Amino acid sequence: MKNVLISSFDMEVGGVERSLISLLNNFNYKDHQVDLMLYSHTGDFMNLLPNTPSLLNESKKYKTFRMSIGQIFMKGNIPIGLIRIFSKFKASFHKSNESGYKQMQYMWKYSLPFLPKLEKEYDVAISYLWPHYFIAEKVKAKTKIAWIHTDFSTVNTDIKMDIEMWNKFNYIIAVSEACKESFIKKYPILKRKVRVVENITSPEIVRTLANQQIENPMKNDNRFKIITVARLSHAKGIDNAVRALKLLKSKGYNDIAWYVVGYGGDETIIKHLITKYELEDSFILLGKKTNPFPFMIEADIYVQPSRYEGKAVTVGEAQILSKPVLITNYPTAASQVRNGFDGYICELSVEGIAQGIERLFLDNGLRNKLIMNCSNTNYGNSRELEKLYEIIELI
Incomplete structure (x- = not known):
């Protein structure tokens, strides 16, 4: 029996966390003893973790990575608090929409001497x-x-620091072929290490959760309903979604409502845009939801307006629920849907999103085609884990 450790940050509501739960639910525990290390035992998904893996005790030092600078100092972790300030200052010299990636790198790199070993x-x-x-x-x-x-x-990282870190690993797992190719393009020296294991999805669980009875404002809304499930962040493009709905309204499409399940750092920016464009009644933020599927099931279409993705878990879940899916043409989009068969890919722009929605709104035949093809496709892929077991058995 092989001893396996899996680590992640916490179990806050998100696509990565949902994919981790699916992986843990489908893992072969007969041949593997699994420990799970979460830096912080927090998040609405904690109660969804299976009992089979052993959850290791929370570490006060690692928990700081989910705390504010003020909280870190209050807990007495002075060196890590000072490193956080320095990392934020250093990252500020690299102005970009995703400077948080470099800040996170610096935080971890410079905190290492103060973090315990396992x-x-x-x-x-x-x-x-x-x-x-x-x-x-x-x-x-x-x-x-x-x-x-x-x-x-698409993300702004310190490549030299990255390669030093990646070289500590024997294998790097990408969640799609396109994700693998984009990684190799950035780090060609690491090509031999990269393998593909797709996110594990369970159609049975998704469909069961979709039928859960919850309070749902979408049920009584007779407008054409769009749903997006995503972090409120630059990467997910929710700001562009607001602008796209404004553009549709200006063209006379007043019978459309766009619902978003999710939370995140861009919430204030997005709320400001909603108010600015007077969309309070039609662009509706539902907030954090442990179970997004009853909201998905009520929608006419699912839209992923992302600027970039590896492979969006929520798109696959929408397909399981036979929803017509519209995604932007981010670099890995073609690995996510078969354009015109089980999804529709639009230009990555405000105008492109608006045009894609307009096409699906007007073309009932296309929507029905996408629904039928999704219904006839098996999106279950628990056998993907065999690729991981093959790597493990090489030891």
Whole structure:
């Protein structure tokens, strides 16, 4: 029996966390003893974790990565608090929409001397969420595996620091072929390490949860309903979604309502845009929801307005529920849907999103075609885990 460690940040509501739950629910525990290390035992998904993996005790030092600077100082972690301030200052010299990536890198890199090692030695250690410094530097394992969920060609990171960290791993797992290719484009020196294991989805669980009875304002809304489930962040493009709905309204499409399930750092910006464009009655933020599927099931179409993705878990879940899906043409889009068959890809712009919605709104035949093809497609892929087991068995 192989000893396996899997690490991640916490179990807040998100696509990566949902994919981790699916992976843990489908894992082969007969041949693997699994420990789970969460830096913070927080989040609405904590109660969805299966009992089979052993949840390791929370570490006060690692929990700081989910705290504000003020909280870190209040807890007495002075060195880590000072490092956080320095990291924020250093990252501020690299102005971009995603400077938070560099800040996170610096936080981890410079905090390493103050973070404890894990004493137990493993056959396999899996870091499920970037940055992967914990597994890279603080865990002993015969084989180390890092997971990538995003399109790294689009994010602003310190490449030299990245490569030093990635070189601590034997394998790097991408969640799609397109995600793999974009990673290799940025880090060609790491090509031999990269493999693909898609996010595990369970159609049975998605459909069961979709039928859960909850309070749902979408039920009594007779307008054409759009749903998006995503973090309120620059990457997910919710700001562009607001602008696209404004454009549709200006063209006379007043019978459309756009609902968003999710939360995140851009909430204030998005609320300001909603007010600015007078869309309070038609662009509706539903907030954080542990179970987004009853909202998905009520929608006429699902829209993913992202600027970039690795492979969006929520798009696959919408397809399981036979929803017509519209996604922007981010670099990995073609690995997410078969354009015109089980989804529709639009130009990555405000105008492109508006045009895509207009097309699906007007073309009932296209919507029905997408619904039928999704209904006839099996999106279950638990056999993807066999690729991971093959790597583990090489030890």
